[in-house]
Amino acid sequence: MRRFSKLSGFLALLLAFTATLLPAGPPAQKAVILATTTSTQDSGLLDELIPMFEAQTGYSVKTIAVGSGQAIAMGKRGEADVLLVHSPDAEKGLLVDGGGVNRRLVMHNDFILVGPANDPAGLAKLSTIQCLQRIAAAKALFMSRGDNSGTHAMELKLWKAAGVAPDGQPWYQQSGLGMGQTLAIAAEKKAYTLSDRGTYLALRKKLGLPILHEGDAALMNVYHVIEVNPARFPKVNAAGGRAFADFMVSKAVQNRIKDFGIATYGSPLFFPDAGLPEVEAGRR
Amino acid sequence: MDLIWEGLRKALELLLRLDPEVLRITWLSLKVSGIATLISVVLGLGLAVLMALNEFPGKRLVIALVNTGMGLPPVVVGLFVTVFLWRNGPLGFLGILYTPAAIILAQAVIATPIIAGLGLAALQHLPPGLRLQILSLGATRPQMVWLLLKEARLPLLAAVMAGFGGVISEVGASIMVGGNLKGSTRVLTTATVMETSRGNFDVAFALSFILLILAFGVNTLLTHLQQRGRRS
Structure with missing residues (x-):
């Protein structure tokens, strides 16, 4: 019988424990x-x-x-x-x-284009469309969100406007992650990426990725x-x-x-x- | 490297300062994964005993299914549980999506096959004559099951530890069914993911260390239980 009292004690404990987790807050x-x-x-x-x-x-x-x-x-x-x-x-x-x-x-x-400080594709003083074309021509590494987010949708729209089909290109990689993590990966791999300004500013100190293009109305x-x-x-x-x-x-x-x-x-x-x-x- | 030291320092600081947010997250992790493990022990060991003591057609198939379940990816479980718990889903009437109860449910689904699979192996490893011997000494069937479980205590507790380790460390299901809500469903793993994506690597490391300390503490306790009465 001792065993059963042990078992029921255990079950009672389990129930009491679970009860503390039931929605105690406001109703649905x-x-x-x-x-x-x-x-x-x-x-x-x-x-x-x-x-x-x-x-x-x-x-x-x-x-x-x-x-x-x-x-x-x-x-x-x-x-x-x-x-x-x-x-x-x-x-x-x-x-x-x-x-x-x-x-x-x-x-x-607004969105901004960030990338490695030495700017291998040379984006200074170009329009957004030209920047993307330059990145594609230089085959410079570009890190895409690739996650159907608003930023990703914007990026795809810009590539389309630039007349570039980046999908499947070796210089075009997709992280499938949020903005913060994608920026961290871009910093680590010295890649370009498109970011919203808010997330970028919040992370800027840790990244070492300068803004290379900003201010275009398209962004x-x-x-x-x-x-x-x-x-x-x-x-x-x-x-x-x-x-x-x-x-x-x-x-x-x-x-x-x-x-x-x-x-x-x-x-x-x-x-x-x-x-x-x-x-x-x-x-x- | 200095980030890791910074994280370790921060973890100690957060713990010593008794940071209320960190304490709440830590306690919730322990509570949610603890309850999920307890539920899985009841279901998993029950399943293991049923499978070990009974012969039935298709038994091998069932065992193969349970063993496959030991490797269930948490994010797959999370996806299924989310869709079931959606307002317009089959279990939507429960209204528990984005609550701790949803995380417990998902984690129990993850841990039950682990405990059932390892538990079954533990019971099947006992000498085959043992059961008959116990019964011939006049034990009732529940007494026999109890003695078998006691006899297999070492590997069974290892199974419990594997189940607990599986759920306290998973993030895919917790973030999907819990939503990482501050003050409600934020646990150590989901908070670590969030702090990482916010670029707060020191806090992320601190939370990771707290998670490791927690896992170590629980496993030390279980190991103590497991090794009780043994001389090493």
Whole structure:
């Protein structure tokens, strides 16, 4: 009999242990699933904004930081409540498809081309398109995200505009990882890569990869907030998703975005855009 | 190299300062993987006993399947569990995706075949006459199973350690089904991945060292249990 009391003691312990893990927090409808890109999390912006939102509204946010491609795919299946992404063409696909509604402009920063300090392809004073053509002509190593993220989508668009098909070329490699890790690999392999400015600034000190090209209108990086369509997916937390989207374009948050990063990096990482007329990347 | 020393220094600093975030992450790792291992011990050893003591058609196939399961890639498990737990998935009504419970579920799926496979090998390795001998001395069937488990204690505890080691160190499933949510599902491995991608290599190393210390502590405890009563 001793054995059984031991066994039941063990089971009781197991149950008690498990009970401590049951959702003790707010009920399900209080949770908002935010699918977003890695840059908003890796730059630390969300660490500052999410606690503000939670304190103001009582919602608890589950931030799933993945590439914009995956974030939009989650929206398409109704597995998120609200998206904060930067892949305009894919976003429009989501709206046409009916998975997302009420797409609103939040902020922008820009993409930059970084690479080894000796700049083997010689990118000085060229346009973005010429830079890529030069990299291809010099067969200089280029590290692509290759992960369907917003940055990857932008990179592919630029290659297309440059008339270069880099896929399968020995000088063109894909990391399949987030921006931070891709920058680290590019630094290690002395490769060129396309990065959003926010992640780059946050990592700059550790990389030793100077900015070799910036400022072209074609390199605009625009972030939108999109609510997942509750008419299509009844399980979506519509009120919570709407509340977060409203929060992101609110005056207070836009001011916070304007100042974010100045203290740490000497320049802002994002520029607030809410309420401005919708313009596409590259036309501003 | 200096990054590693820096990380070691940082790990000690975080631990000695009792950094609340690090403590919470460490405790969650231990709790989640501990519970997952306990569940896997119950299911895995149960399965091992059933397979060891019974003859049934297709037994070899089942054993081959369990042994294959020992090598289940965590990210594959993570993908399957995520899709099952999606709101619109078959287990969506549970509402546990992106909670610690989801990580426990995924880790139990990873550890159960490890413990079942190694446990079965341990039981099959016992002398074949032992079972009959125990029964002939008048033991009931549960008593017989208990004695067999006791007899195979050494390799069985090794199986438990392998199961625990498999889940405390995995990151693919935890990050997918947990989402690495701060204060809720961030465990040592997912935090290490995140700090690495943020370029905070010193913190990433510090978390790695804490993970190693944790694994060492738990295994020391289990080894003590395993080697109890043995003279080396």
